Amino acid sequence: MKTRSLRGLLSRIRRGTLPIDAALERLRELPYEDLGFAKIDNHRELRRGFPEVIFGEGKTVPQIVAIVDRIVGRGQTALITRVGEEVHHRVRERHPGARYHATARAVTVGFRPRRGGGRPGILVLAAGTSDLPVAEEAALTAEVMGNRVERAYDVGIAGLHRLLAQRKKLRKARVIVAVAGMEGALPSVVAGLVPVPVIGVPTSIGYGTGLKGVAALMGMLNSCSTGLLVVNIDNGFGAGYSASVINKMIDK
Amino acid sequence: MKTRSLRGLLSRIRRGTLPIDAALERLRELPYEDLGFAKIDNHRELRRGFPEVIFGEGKTVPQIVAIVDRIVGRGQTALITRVGEEVHHRVRERHPGARYHATARAVTVGFRPRRGGGRPGILVLAAGTSDLPVAEEAALTAEVMGNRVERAYDVGIAGLHRLLAQRKKLRKARVIVAVAGMEGALPSVVAGLVPVPVIGVPTSIGYGTGLKGVAALMGMLNSCSTGLLVVNIDNGFGAGYSASVINKMIDK
Amino acid sequence: MKTRSLRGLLSRIRRGTLPIDAALERLRELPYEDLGFAKIDNHRELRRGFPEVIFGEGKTVPQIVAIVDRIVGRGQTALITRVGEEVHHRVRERHPGARYHATARAVTVGFRPRRGGGRPGILVLAAGTSDLPVAEEAALTAEVMGNRVERAYDVGIAGLHRLLAQRKKLRKARVIVAVAGMEGALPSVVAGLVPVPVIGVPTSIGYGTGLKGVAALMGMLNSCSTGLLVVNIDNGFGAGYSASVINKMIDK
Amino acid sequence: MKTRSLRGLLSRIRRGTLPIDAALERLRELPYEDLGFAKIDNHRELRRGFPEVIFGEGKTVPQIVAIVDRIVGRGQTALITRVGEEVHHRVRERHPGARYHATARAVTVGFRPRRGGGRPGILVLAAGTSDLPVAEEAALTAEVMGNRVERAYDVGIAGLHRLLAQRKKLRKARVIVAVAGMEGALPSVVAGLVPVPVIGVPTSIGYGTGLKGVAALMGMLNSCSTGLLVVNIDNGFGAGYSASVINKMIDK
Amino acid sequence: MKTRSLRGLLSRIRRGTLPIDAALERLRELPYEDLGFAKIDNHRELRRGFPEVIFGEGKTVPQIVAIVDRIVGRGQTALITRVGEEVHHRVRERHPGARYHATARAVTVGFRPRRGGGRPGILVLAAGTSDLPVAEEAALTAEVMGNRVERAYDVGIAGLHRLLAQRKKLRKARVIVAVAGMEGALPSVVAGLVPVPVIGVPTSIGYGTGLKGVAALMGMLNSCSTGLLVVNIDNGFGAGYSASVINKMIDK
Amino acid sequence: MKTRSLRGLLSRIRRGTLPIDAALERLRELPYEDLGFAKIDNHRELRRGFPEVIFGEGKTVPQIVAIVDRIVGRGQTALITRVGEEVHHRVRERHPGARYHATARAVTVGFRPRRGGGRPGILVLAAGTSDLPVAEEAALTAEVMGNRVERAYDVGIAGLHRLLAQRKKLRKARVIVAVAGMEGALPSVVAGLVPVPVIGVPTSIGYGTGLKGVAALMGMLNSCSTGLLVVNIDNGFGAGYSASVINKMIDK
């Protein structure tokens, strides 16, 4: 449609119904994307089937509901992160298909997980029990984006045998999300074991000097292993999103 | 060979020349990799053609030369990062094929860039002139790892038109390394424009509160764009390495 | 009146009714402003029509009410920032003209926005929805100070086309307040696009290492764009105030 | 010229010598500014007479010389900041009009200060002797940008009478740049005395916990005075630039 | 009494009723203070009339009540800092003379302020209204320690005339406690005006980067004025205590 | 049992019922510990009698109860740290032997303190009353691990005589845990007095710049005394655990 409006404008020039100076002026005022630059933003095509995401933290419930309405109205899937059960209740009143993912603290609308389906290749690891909310946010994001996600939780480095027992899953993965708080060493150890991209997610688990995940973040950034990429503290969504982008490109 | 020694041990059990208790004891003492766990470390196969890398900073010249000798002795390519011209001189005395990459401040031994060859798909962006050493370290690393690297430098966000003029390169990239100091906003803007993985590299360019790249690092970690992954400050090598791993997997 | 008391003193010297030594002593004890130094503080004249501002955070409701009484008693407009609805209720009991500005979290007393009136030239930009309270605090402050404020919200750099679509407003502005959390890159991009002063306001939006706005603040201070001035985190009032001072001087 | 090429394209459509589909394709590939967006970047007109600036720190002498050649070749004035005497020598070899400003540590090429001329209104204050390089960088920047700059140095708050003795200059200023290290309180005190915009520049003067100017920066950001805007530590250039932009707009 | 027990021991040696080896052993086991070292700790004498102080924050009400009982049982005055009204109620049930000082958030037991009495010389300054709790904690501490305290509040540097109007009090002070949040510049300005010791108390007032008083603390530590001594953030008690110690020594 | 399964596998090789290639494959897939590496993890033997520990903070009550059930089911003692009274109530419903240690904020199940029994040698010191929860967490941990723990509380360095009065206990200790907040100097002083290992535990006691124990932690890490080892802020459990490990080894 956008291309169409631009074509229309050019046609009117051709037909002589639009003077060149007026055309120049119109070109300058046309919305940006009409001029073709949006081609760079060809996300849409690539993302076909990708959900629209609402970062719920700090938004009011009415704000969230309004955005969900708009997304669902366009026939898209919605993923709302960082919200409690009460948001789910309010969304479900209007959209009965809304579903609450308690550990991930997220709501999905219009998301139907395919049994055994989806693109394989993403493995989500979590060091400890307290890292689960972030790990599940990453896993759910990847699932909503069309992946079949493997999980291996409670594989922190304080007991290496737990991680090494996951050899099979590690071998099959095409991209790994490794979630860890405290000293955040799990992604480093994993990146030393596998030849695929590892995305480290520091979590705000722990206390004392590690408070808020800075220790884990610094640990991951300063990893002595190569092949480790990092996202912000607790940013499970970002890790799941990037893992999905990489996995989709591998699959093409 | 490793598998062979384990097979030999099992054969001796089979033949009855090794008592089971002794075999149990031997199994416990065998080097780790003999037992098959090294399979997880199947880097080697994937990395075929990947160079061995020496992080030169803080190593003495004799130490570097000794390691290079060993690598070249195995017939492998060597990449030495963070070194000055004088290291090159010393290495070249023994290995005439050694080549100095001045901007990247790196030495390669046994690396023959293929004209127009290599795996396409990696684009390296740099915001400013001062970011070039880090950007070139990333680009060189990717080239040594078998890629044909596109570059677009001096495309910082203070003049958006410079970045937008790179539309063609942005469209063709499969993975982008975006290097920026100061406020480090380039990767955020790029990740908002393209649907492929973007690896942000903060540099220690700038002064005042941004000294040492912390401002740029924080900017990238807190990006409002999705699809942005981060490595440590000035870690051009890490970015080039991860980009190569991703690009190789896409290519398979 | 102050000048008068000083003139009186000089007259008594002239008339010989005040010995010179006593006059010297009196001069030393006179209030500072009587001596003319307050002339430096000629804010009052310039600020004619500027409101008195109460920073509400950390003040008790009775304290706020007492200050408002005093301001209104002098016939001035009052602006109370960082307060909730309940402060409004209490103030309105005594001053029926009090009005609550919910997004800005501010109360005004005696402020009558002029329809289409006021001094034009100030544009307030906000990167995301969560930046609105700070942006509205800036906009309201400027309005109470006699400006007609343009707004353009949700123009964060993750989708450049949204910002570029505001070309018309950007062209007309004489001073721009750009509010952004996360990595805080919006003011940098804007300062690269326009030739007028840009005031960046980092907000405490975001989580992880960016918590409390330090990442955004550092991003703005280390901007690679020239012409960017910064105020403290969440300091919408300060930005709106400074923008008004600049705009008034331009208008003179 | 840019507009001309776009007009040419439209003319060929009109004449029917360019098919519409080809025109659409061409429009997408035209450089950004040809499409009129550069209108936003109408810096050029406003900046008429503004110098091109080279941030010298971290650039090699040949790099600097090359850029100067290009600027002078376009007939523009060049300002090179953060450089030593030796850069001046090298630049002067090719451009005899190059002049070194020792305190500001800057070189200008093609800058001819107008005796008693220039736009009045900018006042640069410095708290202590060690703040002079930063203050002079600000003052020189403003002078090169066409201003006649007033200076008042060594007016730190440890001896208030020195500042108060500058009453006349404070009264006449339209925009003030206040440079201070240590605790950085000078801009706060000044912003409490005058009704015009004050730009605070923290300097990296001092030792102990204030090392690198962070104490001064935090002091200015947290000022209890309104009307204070801040730039990065030691960023004299940025302050002088913004002051000039504001002063030019006041003058229009 | 302590000296007495040691004298008794020596007497028994003299009388021959205690063998020398047993005496040696006893000397080693005697409580520390019996051996005269407590002479160094001759606080008691100097502090005659000084109250016992309980830092209430983080103590349970029963713990506080028990300590008060013990102090009052010894006939001493008690000062309990950082407590709410409810602690006062519980203490008053057992000690009717207990009194709550609301602004200082402190309880005193057995403290009877002497009308117009006490040692003169201490002046407590506060920059803003929000600094009052800390300033009052300092003032009350000094009063309980026997001083007659002058106060001058709301004399922050954003309006210098307010401070300069306090010339008389500044001239009479022998030691000054200057309390300030935000950028914490008040103590610097005061130390530049007076020739007596100034104790700066940073407060945790403000927001953004100054959160928790670190900006104010750094400002005071990096003061360009000489004669400024600093205590920890919000440590009104420590400032009042040290001021009292200095004032008592001046008075001797 | 694990060794047994490996022995079985070898027996089948010997008997020829398992082809060597299949055996190789099986060896690679066997759980890690079956292969004898768990021998390194011979914790279990050494720790005989050591409890299983649950870090309660951030776990839900049902999660805690489930883990306790599993531990008790194996006949082991459980120690739950960082929990309130309500966790005790819920655990006691199912395990009547559960006991709450209020100061340590911990629950034990199956722990029966031996009167006067246990391994002697551990001394726990606390500087102030507010450090007691952390000190008691350390002491309780050591007791549950089979030690008889000496305590000396309220021996902070503000009154050295209190510490020196503990000479007897200091002389008898084999390993000392020294808990301190504020400036955290107690462990330094103690390490200067005794020839045994001292474990310093910084606590998050205090306010202002010391908030959260960072000041105490830095003090301990930078101690001028030798023989001081440090654990994280508030990590009483870690200190008690390490002290127990050292004490057990001394006892062997």
Next chain:
Amino acid sequence: MKTRSLRGLLSRIRRGTLPIDAALERLRELPYEDLGFAKIDNHRELRRGFPEVIFGEGKTVPQIVAIVDRIVGRGQTALITRVGEEVHHRVRERHPGARYHATARAVTVGFRPRRGGGRPGILVLAAGTSDLPVAEEAALTAEVMGNRVERAYDVGIAGLHRLLAQRKKLRKARVIVAVAGMEGALPSVVAGLVPVPVIGVPTSIGYGTGLKGVAALMGMLNSCSTGLLVVNIDNGFGAGYSASVINKMIDK
């Protein structure tokens, strides 16, 4: 003289030779100190005999020499801190009485230490050998300001007996400067032993996390001892200055 010019002005009013309006105008323009406000700055009288101080760090030798000339020309004593031997040589060329104090890294001009003379009461303590430069800067400052300074060095808390052996000096002191790096606990211990004001000076001695003295500074600010006042890292001059001011007031 200043008073004289004001008196002259008043006399001319009295004589009728100066109209009142002109007098008003003149009063407004007179230098600040002429109006008597400088009375607050009655430093001069109190400081009689106090030297003028030049903070040498960051000043060029010619700058220093010029300031010394001016001071000596007024017949005053000069103290130049933070300078090397070479500054001494240059100053001595013009002022033969210049003397270098090597440990304190300071030069004095016109300072003649009085044998056994000066005001008694100041004690300077240093924890370790590396703290001597800062301790000597404090001691020299106090001596130049007319004090007879006691010293006790190498009394760090790692060996308490060294400090306790200084009982006599501790008892006699009226104000103590305690200099310490590393964890900076010496001032805390001392403030717990004596009833006089203690000024803690953190030094930038140590390495690792304590680098630059921040650990020592935080330790002193968070001291659990009352009566401790703090100056900035390495600020021996500030401590010696404040100690002198206090000691002079005690002596009056």
Next chain:
Amino acid sequence: MKTRSLRGLLSRIRRGTLPIDAALERLRELPYEDLGFAKIDNHRELRRGFPEVIFGEGKTVPQIVAIVDRIVGRGQTALITRVGEEVHHRVRERHPGARYHATARAVTVGFRPRRGGGRPGILVLAAGTSDLPVAEEAALTAEVMGNRVERAYDVGIAGLHRLLAQRKKLRKARVIVAVAGMEGALPSVVAGLVPVPVIGVPTSIGYGTGLKGVAALMGMLNSCSTGLLVVNIDNGFGAGYSASVINKMIDK
């Protein structure tokens, strides 16, 4: 001898040659250790054979030589840490037995390593080549203190098999010093593998956000493994010292 002087004093009381009052006075003035308190400081006995240590960094060569002279004069072994070759040369001129340990950057005087001798049980691990100086400082310290030290270097977690190949050494150790820079995860992994005390030493290896070892230190403090104790960044000496103290106690 000390006890003797006290006994002499008591004898004179007994004999009546010293009046009791004079004895009381003398007791108060006797050096601290004479009174038996030094018994707490029974280091000497335990440390028999322990060297005297000189922290060389920041000391001048003459200072070091003087201290060595004193130590050797007492017949003790000296260990000088953090010094270069030139210190060795100067010391060897006077003490021919002086020996330089290049990697550890230390000099020993009077230290004769016992071939195969010394107390077994200490294992020193280093993650990377750049950690060797710190690891060797720890190992040498332990050797000089009478231990036979095992070493296992280059066992960083980026290649787990290297660490796991050290199973035998890990099993035999009684106390382990684990040295690591970058993210500092080695000690965590080791503490999860062994049941003995592990002392983590962060090193200042790495760049970017990990600069100066803070990332490694935070990683170790926040370890999810129990049984890990930490010393300051680069503090190899402290780790070797504490390991020796623990090992000696185990051996008793």
